[in-house]
Amino acid sequence: MPIKTALLLITILVSATTSNANTGCNSPYVKANGSTLSVLPTGSDDTANLKCAFALAVGMPGAVVQLSKGTYITDRIVVDGLVGTLRGAGMDATVIRNPDYPVYVTPDDCEFVSPQSPDYAPPYLFIFLGGDYKVTDLTVSIIGEEPATDWSIFGIRDWLGHGLHAMGQFTILGAERGSGYPEANATFERVKIKGEITSDPFFGSNVNNAIIYQGFTTPDFLPVKGTFTVKESVFEAVGSANPAVNVRDSRVTISGNTYRDVQFGAEFGDLTNTVYEFSHNTFSGFAGLHSIDNCLGAAANCGFDSSSLIVKNNLIRGPNGVILEGTWANGTKGLVLANNVSGVSDAALYLGPGSNHCTVVGNGGLAVDEGTDNSITGMTKGASAQGQRIKSFLQLLKRP
Numbered sequence: 001m002p003i004k005t006a007l008l009l010i011t012i013l014v015s016a017t018t019s020n021a022n023t024g025c026n027s028p029y030v031k032a033n034g035s036t037l038s039v040l041p042t043g044s045d046d047t048a049n050l051k052c053a054f055a056l057a058v059g060m061p062g063a064v065v066q067l068s069k070g071t072y073i074t075d076r077i078v079v080d081g082l083v084g085t086l087r088g089a090g091m092d093a094t095v096i097r098n099p100d101y102p103v104y105v106t107p108d109d110c111e112f113v114s115p116q117s118p119d120y121a122p123p124y125l126f127i128f129l130g131g132d133y134k135v136t137d138l139t140v141s142i143i144g145e146e147p148a149t150d151w152s153i154f155g156i157r158d159w160l161g162h163g164l165h166a167m168g169q170f171t172i173l174g175a176e177r178g179s180g181y182p183e184a185n186a187t188f189e190r191v192k193i194k195g196e197i198t199s200d201p202f203f204g205s206n207v208n209n210a211i212i213y214q215g216f217t218t219p220d221f222l223p224v225k226g227t228f229t230v231k232e233s234v235f236e237a238v239g240s241a242n243p244a245v246n247v248r249d250s251r252v253t254i255s256g257n258t259y260r261d262v263q264f265g266a267e268f269g270d271l272t273n274t275v276y277e278f279s280h281n282t283f284s285g286f287a288g289l290h291s292i293d294n295c296l297g298a299a300a301n302c303g304f305d306s307s308s309l310i311v312k313n314n315l316i317r318g319p320n321g322v323i324l325e326g327t328w329a330n331g332t333k334g335l336v337l338a339n340n341v342s343g344v345s346d347a348a349l350y351l352g353p354g355s356n357h358c359t360v361v362g363n364g365g366l367a368v369d370e371g372t373d374n375s376i377t378g379m380t381k382g383a384s385a386q387g388q389r390i391k392s393f394l395q396l397l398k399r400p
Contacts, residue, residue: 091137184226245269266278
């Protein structure tokens with residue numbers, strides 16, 4: 001072998017060995033190549049490998065955690081401060097799922113446990129704290145009748161008479177960045193979120209919240225701020241697809257998604273100085289969009305303050321279309337424009353008593369207006385046959 005060729009091979013081998021060794025992870029399955037951390041599925045429990053890859057990525061701004069084609073099985077993972085990307089090989093090529101056993105969840109009031117505590121165990125597969133990141137080109141699936149151990153928050157057990165066993169895929173919480181409100185910037189693009197229809201008496205499936213952007217972190221329930229974007233994604237058989245709760249100084253964009261057998265396509269509550277947009281989505285399920293006051297505590301937002309709510313160009317099929325409840329204050333305005341609601345069997349639009357100065361331009365369907373100074377054209381005004389029998393998970397968050 002020529003000396004030049006031999007030296008080149010030695011250099012490549014040393015470089016590859018160093019790259020794998022430097023990860024400190026299980027080198028056959030976690031490999032580093034510059035800022036890309038590739039994780040291969042093991043065919044069994046991938047929790048440790050995924051945790052290790054994320055831990056490395058957190059210390060490497062701009063890092064990519066790259067998953068290959070195949071199925072990854074994981075218990076809960078907490079990711080603190082990622083500035084980078086979690087990327088699969090394609091929406092239907094890379095699948096992450098929960099294990100075959102119930103994932104442990106704090107039995108009562110996990111919201112009062114700090115995310116920094118080793119006892120923090122909320123009913124979600126992935127917890128992202130702070131950060132600025134994108135999740136793209138993969139599927140996250142929850143399987144099984146009871147994917148989580150019995151749990152309750154905000155008095156749900158007392159109210160319902162039993163705990164819950166559903167489990168969400170992602171929860172996004174803010175993290176401190178100096179003074180001010182906790183911050184998180186998250187984008188989900190070309191992601192499929194799947195649950196299973198089960199006998200669950202409340203959600204009707206084994207998923208409670210698929211991807212939730214939320215500002216109820218102990219001890220003060222301060223609002224979260226930043227950006228939350230979900231686009232070109234698919235949600236199947238979940239309770240609430242992408243709620244945003246207790247948010248301020250933010251932009252929330254939910255656009256171009258498909259919802260199948262979903263109880264609530266979009267839910268949101270308690271927004272301050274925030275632009276919320278739900279547009280160009282295709283929905284089939286119970287209600288396309290739902291807003292509500294939560295008012296979780298003195299430090300939290302209560303109702304809608306100085307915000308803009310935009311609902312446009314959606315195709316909605318099911319019993320309920322667009323439900324805008326909650327208290328609108330300090331110039332909060334709504335725009336409901338050009339939604340295709342011909343397949344809605346009851347109220348295509350409901351404006352609650354706290355709504356005001358909402359502009360609606362429709363192309364048919366029943367509109368129920370209990371607010372003040374709302375403008376509705378292109379829809380038939382009347383009373384809802386169903387009335388207020390709507391109960392969502394966000395409503396459960398309101399303490400009894």
